[in-house]
Every structure is written in structure tokens, then in C-alpha cells.
Amino acid sequence: MRHICVALTMTFFLGAVSAAQTPHQIAIRAGKLIDGKSEKPIENALIVIEGDKILSVTPGGTVPAGAEVIDLSKATVLPGFMDVHTHVLLQGDITSEEYDAQLLKESIPYRAILAARNAHIALSHGFTTIRDLETEGAMYADVDVKMAIANGEVPGPRMQVATRAMAPTGMYPLLGYSWELKVPTGVQYVDGTDGARKAVREQAMYGADWIKYYSDRRYHFEADGVLHSMVNFTDEEAKAIVDEAHRIGKKVAAHAIGSDGIAAALRAGVDTIEHGDGLTDALMDEMARRGIYWVPTITVGMYVAPGRGGNWQRMADLQRENFPKAVKKGVKIALGTDAGGFDWKVLNEAKEFEYYVQYGMTPMQAIRTGTSTAAELLGWSDKAGTIEAGKWADLVALSGDPLKDIKEVENVKFVMKGGVVYKNELR
Numbered sequence: 001m002r003h004i005c006v007a008l009t010m011t012f013f014l015g016a017v018s019a020a021q022t023p024h025q026i027a028i029r030a031g032k033l034i035d036g037k038s039e040k041p042i043e044n045a046l047i048v049i050e051g052d053k054i055l056s057v058t059p060g061g062t063v064p065a066g067a068e069v070i071d072l073s074k075a076t077v078l079p080g081f082m083d084v085h086t087h088v089l090l091q092g093d094i095t096s097e098e099y100d101a102q103l104l105k106e107s108i109p110y111r112a113i114l115a116a117r118n119a120h121i122a123l124s125h126g127f128t129t130i131r132d133l134e135t136e137g138a139m140y141a142d143v144d145v146k147m148a149i150a151n152g153e154v155p156g157p158r159m160q161v162a163t164r165a166m167a168p169t170g171m172y173p174l175l176g177y178s179w180e181l182k183v184p185t186g187v188q189y190v191d192g193t194d195g196a197r198k199a200v201r202e203q204a205m206y207g208a209d210w211i212k213y214y215s216d217r218r219y220h221f222e223a224d225g226v227l228h229s230m231v232n233f234t235d236e237e238a239k240a241i242v243d244e245a246h247r248i249g250k251k252v253a254a255h256a257i258g259s260d261g262i263a264a265a266l267r268a269g270v271d272t273i274e275h276g277d278g279l280t281d282a283l284m285d286e287m288a289r290r291g292i293y294w295v296p297t298i299t300v301g302m303y304v305a306p307g308r309g310g311n312w313q314r315m316a317d318l319q320r321e322n323f324p325k326a327v328k329k330g331v332k333i334a335l336g337t338d339a340g341g342f343d344w345k346v347l348n349e350a351k352e353f354e355y356y357v358q359y360g361m362t363p364m365q366a367i368r369t370g371t372s373t374a375a376e377l378l379g380w381s382d383k384a385g386t387i388e389a390g391k392w393a394d395l396v397a398l399s400g401d402p403l404k405d406i407k408e409v410e411n412v413k414f415v416m417k418g419g420v421v422y423k424n425e426l427r
């Protein structure tokens with residue numbers, strides 16, 4: 001009883017003190033501001049931050065009395081970047097040997113330690129938000145990484161997570177081992193419509209924000225020049241996954257590379273198409289009409305193609321052909337890289353912006369894929385993705401101008417997440 005009384009007194013006392021103080025404010029003087037929504041950058045903007053949120057954004061503007069000033073007057077300030085397709089629990093898997101070794105030789109605790117390291121890398125590259133699209137055999141460890149970041153125990157981006165992902169029995173590695181051995185699987189094997197609904201409920205129970213499933217495998221070009229694939233789930237199973245997820249308020253991401261896999265995922269009613277190499281004109285039209293997002297993950301495609309050989313280069317070429325078509329048709333494109341499919345230490349995820357510009361977007365369009373459009377995909381348009389009053393104070397700064405040279409986004413010098421500065425090389 002005595003302890004409780006002390007605790008209550010303390011709470012009351014601390015509450016009274018903080019209410020009497022003026023809240024801590026930070027004023028950022030931005031030389032050039034790309035706010036994520038305006039067509040043109042705003043010169044000499046003042047961003048006032050209180051707590052973890054943006055209080056105001058004004059051209060020119062006066063610093064409020066008592067505010068801490070951060071001088072970014074020689075820099076370009078942008079919303080924190082967002083990568084909506086990552087795997088923090090994976091360290092690159094050009095070959096199946098690399099993939100198998102991670103699942104067979106590394107414990108999940110060890111992989112979670114590397115995941116925390118990867119999350120830190122992402123944040124230092126300016127990614128203040130990621131959607132992590134399955135743990136590749138590390139069960140629900142993404143939920144733990146997300147929690148440790150949210151609790152301020154380790155630095156990293158805000159996360160939405162997909163946990164284990166789904167494929168039918170035998171349609172996802174590890175495969176090829178003796179039937180006498182019980183080896184881990186990179187996904188949760190799910191069969192039948194009841195099995196699908198149960199798996200969705202189970203993953204949601206353990207913390208999945210998204211449900212991900214593998215729509216296809218075995219990608220191959222046929223005489224029609226179209227990239228085809230083998231579809232994993234029956235339509236009834238895929239529809240059960242999507243229906244159950246939507247029923248309990250979760251959205252669904254489908255790994256879909258071949259045209260058949262993309263078509264099946266669209267029939268099932270998914271919210272995002274991952275990779276989408278085999279998009280045809282008709283499929284793009286349908287996605288544009290229904291507002292379904294395409295997450296192209298070009299960085300990983302370009303990275304694994306030389307090592308994997310086979311069709312992978314031709315698939316990367318097809319992405320390059322399809323990208324400007326999709327832009328023209330008005331398909332919603334959100335930036336996703338598949339980081340983890342490449343080594344986090346080797347490539348900077350921000351390279352994806354550069355590909356989008358190379359493939360026909362303006363730098364401003366490309367920046368939106370990894371800020372405001374990504375926020376929309378995540379259902380966080382009211383909280384993130386632009387620099388404006390009421391949003392989280394998630395922002396980055398570069399010393400160069402990304403509208404002149406998009407490569408500048410790979411050189412983030414300043415990172416703030418939720419009003420806390422994690423990196424500042426512009427002092």
C-alpha cells in the first residue's frame with residue numbers, strides 16, 4: 001500500500017511540473033523544402049516542431065521564443081523516406097544456398113540482432129518508415145524488432161510488419177532436403193480455405209499488420225513474350241486469405257511476379273502487388289482502375305540478376321519497359337526495394353529512387369513514391385509522408401538538390417524521427 005501511495009504522489013507531482021512548463025519546441029530553418037505534396041520546393045521555410053509532431057510550416061517565418069534552432073539553411077529538407085517492401089531479418093539471398101544457410105545455421109535470436117542492426121542502417125539512410133514483408137523463417141521476430149524500436153530501446157524506422165507470410169505446402173523453401181529431416185520453412189504453409197482463415201487469424205493474433213502471401217512461383221517467358229508463372233493457391237484459398245484479412249481490418253500484399261500470379265492476386269482482391277515484373281497492359285489498366293498499388297522493387301531485381309542468371313535479366317528488362325507505361329496509365333506506384341533480398345550493408349535502399357527517374361519519372365514524382373504515396377499505401381496519410389502541420393516530425397536533409405540529381409537521396413546528412421534527431425552531419 002505504501003508503495004502505491006508514493007507512486008501516485010510522484011505521478012501527480014511530475015504531471016503538475018510538465019503542465020507548468022512551455023513545451024519544448026524545435027525550429028528548423030530549411031534552405032529548400034520538398035514537402036511531399038507541393039509541385040515546387042519552398043525556399044527558406046521554417047518548420048516548427050513540438051514533441052513528436054510538426055506544429056507549423058511557413059515560408060520565411062519567425063522562430064518562436066525559446067525554441068531550439070536547427071540550421072538546415074544550406075540543405076534540402078524532405079519528408080522521411082519510406083520503403084514499403086523490406087526484410088530486416090534477411091541478409092541477401094542471391095543463391096538458394098545463401099538463403100538456406102540463414103534458416104539452417106542462424107538462430108532466430110541471432111537473426112533478430114542483425115535485424116536491429118539493419119533497422120538502424122535503414123534509419124541512417126533516411127528511412128523513417130518501413131513495411132517489413134515477412135521474416136523468411138524467423139517466425140514473429142519482426143514484431144519484436146518493431147516493439148523494441150517503438151519502445152525506444154534501439155534506433156530504427158517505424159514499422160508495419162507482415163510476420164510469416166503464406167504459401168501452400170511445398171511451394172516455398174526450404175525444399176530438397178531428406179524427408180527424414182524436419183527443416184524450417186520460409187513461410188507458414190497454408191492449405192484449404194479454413195486453413196487460410198485460421199492462418200490469417202493466427203498471424204494477426206501475434207502482431208501482423210499486413211498479411212502477405214506468395215501468389216506464384218516458377219517464372220518463365222512463353223512464345224507470346226509474356227512472363228508467365230505457376231499460381232500457388234487455388235482462387236478459393238486466395239480469396240479466403242484476402243476476405244478474412246479484410247474482415248478483421250488487415251490489408252493484403254501479394255508476391256506476384258508472372259502475369260498469371262498477378263492476375264490471380266487481382267482476382268483475389270489484394271491491396272498491393274509486389275514485384276509485378278510480368279504486368280501486361282490489361283493488368284496495369286485493371287490496377288489503375290481499382291487503385292491497387294504496384295511495389296516494383298527494382299533494386300533487388302537489378303542486384304540479383306547477374307548472380308541468378310536464367311530469366312532474371314530479362315525480367316529486369318521487362319520491368320524497365322513496363323515502368324513508364326504504368327506511370328502513364330496512372331497505376332499507383334509506391335517505393336519498395338526488397339532490402340534484405342540484397343545485403344543491407346552493401347546497397348543503400350534509396351537507390352530505388354534513382355531507378356524510377358532512370359525509368360521515366362521526374363525526380364518529384366519519384367520522391368512521392370517513397371513519401372506521400374507510400375504513406376497512403378500504409379494508411380498513414382494523416383500521420384506521415386508530407387511535411388505539414390499535424391504530421392509526425394519525420395524528416396531528412398541532404399546537402400545537394402535531388403531535383404537536379406536524384407542520386408543525392410543516397411547521401412542523407414540529417415535524420416529526424418518523431419522530433420528526435422538521429423543523425424546530423426550538417427552542424
Ligand SMILES: [Zn+2]
Pocket residue numbers: 085086087133338341
Ligand atoms: Zn520480398
